[in-house]
Amino acid sequence: MQVLIILISLFLFLFLSLARLWYKLWWNPLRIQRIMNEQGIRGPPYKFVHGNTKESFKMSMQVRDTPMSNLCHDIFPKIQPEIHAWTKAYGRNYLSWHGTQAQLVITEPELIKEVLVNREKTYPKPPPQDFVKQLLGDGLVTTNNEDKWAKQRRLANYIFHGESLKNMVPVMVETVHEMLARWKHQEGKEIEVFEDFKIFTCEVISKTAFGSSYVEGRSIFQMLTDLGMLLTRNVPHVRFPGLSKLWKTADEIEAEKLEKSIFDAILGMIKKREEKVKAGEAADFGNDFLGQLVKASRGTDDSKKITIEDLVDECKTFYLAGQETTNSLIAWVVFLLATHPDWQEEARKEVLHVFRNNDPDAEGITRLKTLSMIINETLRLYPPVIGMSRQVDRQLRLGKLVLPAGIKIGIGNLKLHHDPEIWGEDVHLFKPERFAEGIAKATNNNPVVFTPFSFGPRICAGMNFATHEVKIIISMILQRYAFKLSPAYVHCPVPVLTIRPKLGLQVIIQPL
Numbered sequence: 004m005q006v007l008i009i010l011i012s013l014f015l016f017l018f019l020s021l022a023r024l025w026y027k028l029w030w031n032p033l034r035i036q037r038i039m040n041e042q043g044i045r046g047p048p049y050k051f052v053h054g055n056t057k058e059s060f061k062m063s064m065q066v067r068d069t070p071m072s073n074l075c076h077d078i079f080p081k082i083q084p085e086i087h088a089w090t091k092a093y094g095r096n097y098l099s100w101h102g103t104q105a106q107l108v109i110t111e112p113e114l115i116k117e118v119l120v121n122r123e124k125t126y127p128k129p130p131p132q133d134f135v136k137q138l139l140g141d142g143l144v145t146t147n148n149e150d151k152w153a154k155q156r157r158l159a160n161y162i163f164h165g166e167s168l169k170n171m172v173p174v175m176v177e178t179v180h181e182m183l184a185r186w187k188h189q190e191g192k193e194i195e196v197f198e199d200f201k202i203f204t205c206e207v208i209s210k211t212a213f214g215s216s217y218v219e220g221r222s223i224f225q226m227l228t229d230l231g232m233l234l235t236r237n238v239p240h241v242r243f244p245g246l247s248k249l250w251k252t253a254d255e256i257e258a259e260k261l262e263k264s265i266f267d268a269i270l271g272m273i274k275k276r277e278e279k280v281k282a283g284e285a286a287d288f289g290n291d292f293l294g295q296l297v298k299a300s301r302g303t304d305d306s307k308k309i310t311i312e313d314l315v316d317e318c319k320t321f322y323l324a325g326q327e328t329t330n331s332l333i334a335w336v337v338f339l340l341a342t343h344p345d346w347q348e349e350a351r352k353e354v355l356h357v358f359r360n361n362d363p364d365a366e367g368i369t370r371l372k373t374l375s376m377i378i379n380e381t382l383r384l385y386p387p388v389i390g391m392s393r394q395v396d397r398q399l400r401l402g403k404l405v406l407p408a409g410i411k412i413g414i415g416n417l418k419l420h421h422d423p424e425i426w427g428e429d430v431h432l433f434k435p436e437r438f439a440e441g442i443a444k445a446t447n448n449n450p451v452v453f454t455p456f457s458f459g460p461r462i463c464a465g466m467n468f469a470t471h472e473v474k475i476i477i478s479m480i481l482q483r484y485a486f487k488l489s490p491a492y493v494h495c496p497v498p499v500l501t502i503r504p505k506l507g508l509q510v511i512i513q514p515l
């Protein structure tokens with residue numbers, strides 16, 4: 004009798020597990036596909052377990068390493084070939100599948116606005132999965148916990164606005180001087196500047212947010228970069244649901260090790276601060292970002308208190324968000340100015356008029372109109388961040404569509420930035436004059452078509468910090484050097500966390 008009960012239980016368990024699997028892998032995707040198809044939303048058909056990841060990966064591989072001819076800026080088909088192909092085939096909004104996960108990709112401005120403004124708080128960020136979780140944790144960029152977000156966002160706003168931002172200008176200037184001192188030995192020669200801009204952006208975020216130097220934070224940056232590489236490499240791979248709990252791939256094991264080492268390294272940095280306070284070498288934990296985080300983790304006020312895990316996640320977030328993106332933007336501004344000597348000259352005239360040969364200061368930075376136009380046009384053509392995503396937790400209405408619970412929303416901002424219907428037939432040309440009368444005029448009073456820093460409450464917290472940094476480094480280069488592309492440069496933008504030049508950026512600098 005006992006054996007029979009065990010056998011029946013086993014049978015029931017197996018039956019229920021198989022039914023659950025069948026629901027997840029087959030019935031539910033087809034159900035969602037049917038609901039969306041009936042509303043006119045089509046897309047590449049769902050394929051068992053893999054969804055469309057194989058096709059998407061194949062499309063990327065076909066174009067990824069092929070350089071672009073004539074320094075062309077039409078990067079959308081190269082960077083997001085699947086969105087390019089599927090919007091052409093199925094319309095501005097379509098349904099695709101990352102494994103069994105349905106994703107509604109939207110490129111219609113009105114829908115994007117509704118999702119990003121998120122008035123009813125119905126479009127949270129999807130919880131970070133696997134490698135993203137290890138890379139950014141549940142920090143400000145990724146969290147969908149409203150209370151936590153509000154707490155951390157207040158802190159970030161405090162650190163990166165107004166007076167505190169002003170106080171960071173001298174540090175940024177000093178860091179450019181360090182880079183220019185290295186360039187002194189390279190005058191008239193070819194230099195690869197992408198790596199220099201990486202060191203510069205690492206230094207700036209290390210000094211301003213963490214009160215340390217690139218050398219001190221180097222191992223953290225390196226580990227985050229390695230983790231980012233693992234993430235990029237694994238995006239196209241779909242694992243059978245639940246399998247990663249039973250068996251880990253070499254990349255998953257490596258990612259776990261990196262996550263642990265990053266955690267320890269950041270704790271080490273915090274400990275150093277505590278020891279300084281204990282030894283009487285410092286009055287408190289400091290006023291920079293790290294200092295504020297440590298204070299928040301030690302405080303007694305529950306509305307401000309954060310855990311040590313939150314603290315580490317926030318540090319990872321700012322190391323990464325504060326560096327990769329700005330590194331990419333500076334590189335593309337230099338690339339575009341190197342290939343448009345007329346705009347390089349215009350920008351130099353403005354910089355010399357505002358600062359003469361003095362170091363940039365906070366007040367002058369706000370008067371750099373031409374440089375702002377150049378930066379905006381660079382962000383339009385080469386936005387460092389090319390994907391934003393949200394999720395739908397319960398059935399809801401988006402525009403005329405009724406969306407079932409459980410689907411994700413992918414926002415295709417790169418398509419909008421390269422859309423001739425929005426920007427005109429010259430959409431792929433570098434024309435900073437589009438922004439001469441501001442973003443509102445350039446976008447025909449529809450600013451959601453230009454979202455390099457996102458839109459709505461989750462707009463980038465480091466936007467002003469990043470634009471200050473870019474304006475300072477470009478101004479100081481323009482004050483000293485004329486630069487042009489080296490014949491060695493190969494135009495091959497690739498998406499690796501951000502859009503970057505695959506083989507670096509080689510320029511030749513001539514002292515003025």
Ligand code: HEM
Binds near residue numbers: 144321332455464469
């Ligand atoms: C050119 C440089 C940058 C670009 C293009 C950029 C772009 C973005 C974008 C598109 C988002 C929103 C993502 C979404 O809506 O899902 C974002 C969020 C964020 N960025 Fe940036 N970013 C840049 C620089 C920085 C810097 C320098 C920092 C910090 C020092 C930073 C910190 C953040 C944070 C904390 C968030 C999350 C904000 C929130 O969810 O409340 N970013 N960024």
